Amino acid sequence: MKLRGYFYILALLLLAVFGFVFYEGIQTLSWRTIAAILLVIVTLVYLIVFYQKVVRPLHNIGSGMDLLREQDFSSRLRKVGQYEADKVVAIFNKMMEQLKNERLRLREQNQFLDLLIHASPMGVIVLDYDGRITELNPSASRIMGIDDFDAVKGKQLSELKDKLLIDLSTIPMHKTRTLSLNDGTVYKCTLESFIDRGFPRPFYLIESLTDEVRRAEKKAYEKVIRMISHEVNNTTAGITSTLDTVQEGLKTVADTHDMREAMQVCIDRSYSMSEFITNFADVVKIPKAVLSPVNLNELIKSMTRFMEVMCLKRNIKLTFIADNEFPLLQLDASLFEQVLLNIIKNSVESIENNGEVTITTNAQSQTLEIADNGKGISKEIESKLFSPFFSSKPMGQGLGLLFIREVLTQHNCRFSLRTHDDGLTRFVVKFNTNPLL
Secondary structure: OOHHHHHHHHHHHHHHHHHHHHHHHHHHOOHHHHHHHHHHHHHHHHHHHHHHHHHHHHHHHHHHHHHHHOOOOOOOOOOOOOHHHHHHHHHHHHHHHHHHHHHHHHHHHHHHHHHHHHHOOOEEEEEOOOOEEEEEOHHHHHHHOOOOHHHOOOOEHHHHOOOOOOOOOOOOOOEEEEEEOOOOOEEEEEEEEEEEOOEEEEEEEEEEOHHHHHHHHHHHHHHHHHHHHHHHHHHHHHHHHHHHHHHHHHOOOOOOHHHHHHHHHHHHHHHHHHHHHHHHHHHHOOOOOOOEEEOHHHHHHHHHHHHHHHHHHOOEEEEEEOOOOOOEEEEOHHHHHHHHHHHHHHHHHHHOOOEEEEEEEEOOOOEEEEEEOOOOOOHHHHOOOOOOOOOOOOOOOOOHHHHHHHHHHHOOEEEEEEEOOOOOEEEEEEEOOOOEO
């Protein structure tokens, strides 16, 4: 029971005593009775003063505690006319005003932070105390390949590492790792934590380094290729010219047939070296894409007719499944044709003999897929595929995939190359350009 209730009970008891004593006093009119009546009156007056000075302020402060419990920072306490109590009321009201302003400030900051995270190009994944996914922004969904948030909400990253594009589960707390995907993209991934209700909650930051890395790579290999090309071509030109002159002179000299053959081998090797370095120089000179409306299905049909000859030699079946609803796209037909040639050629070479290559267009997802049942790509090689001049072939130069990467990047396409669980190796190109209506 509250203090005010006890006060009311005591006041009622005193009134009862006063009534009884007053009644008895009227009957006897003794001085003792009169003294008792006066004592009861003084006690009642004291109780009224006590209520005004103590009980009412305490009740007012108790109401303030209720406001704090309910987190109602908009209400205020009234003054009770008692100096000490009114000082407490004034302090309490000031505290409530500060709490209200602080809550408003935090709400505005949280709203701004939510908008900032939502619009950030960096991927943000927030976990709960047990490491389960609770939130992620649109950039994280795009980077991780998550189309349905409900499908991953409440799950740990270790459970999803085979379904997500990036495996973040191996990153230690407060550490940063640079990870490469099978499309040549590079991300800087960091695991940190923030304090929530007194306990640390982990979150991931995923920052794309692809553009910066590719610009640095391209700047480096362009400079090296130009320097090597200049030196090699100048040197081979001088060597072949000299060898040609000597070879012509030796034709009139007896018993020099073997020597002239050896010189011809040297000349051929010089031309081969010049052609070799020219291939690298051609990668540096990839022209800027000139976009125009292109029917992708028709472009592929014209390509497959050309590639069928190579497939027949290896007993490989080439199938094209066209989506007739696929819209016109803004592409550089010449560059994109070279991309298709390189992709199909790689698929055919991975099969060697007796296999199948299937080309599929999908209008709904705006994707092009080239699948083969070749020997596949290992996880170790997968992350290196689009690195400059890397090749898994014994005599490969690593130019084909580099050319594909540069052209598809110019077309603002996302792409991936990997061997899936069904044994098929798929090169998937997703077009991000707006189709022509």
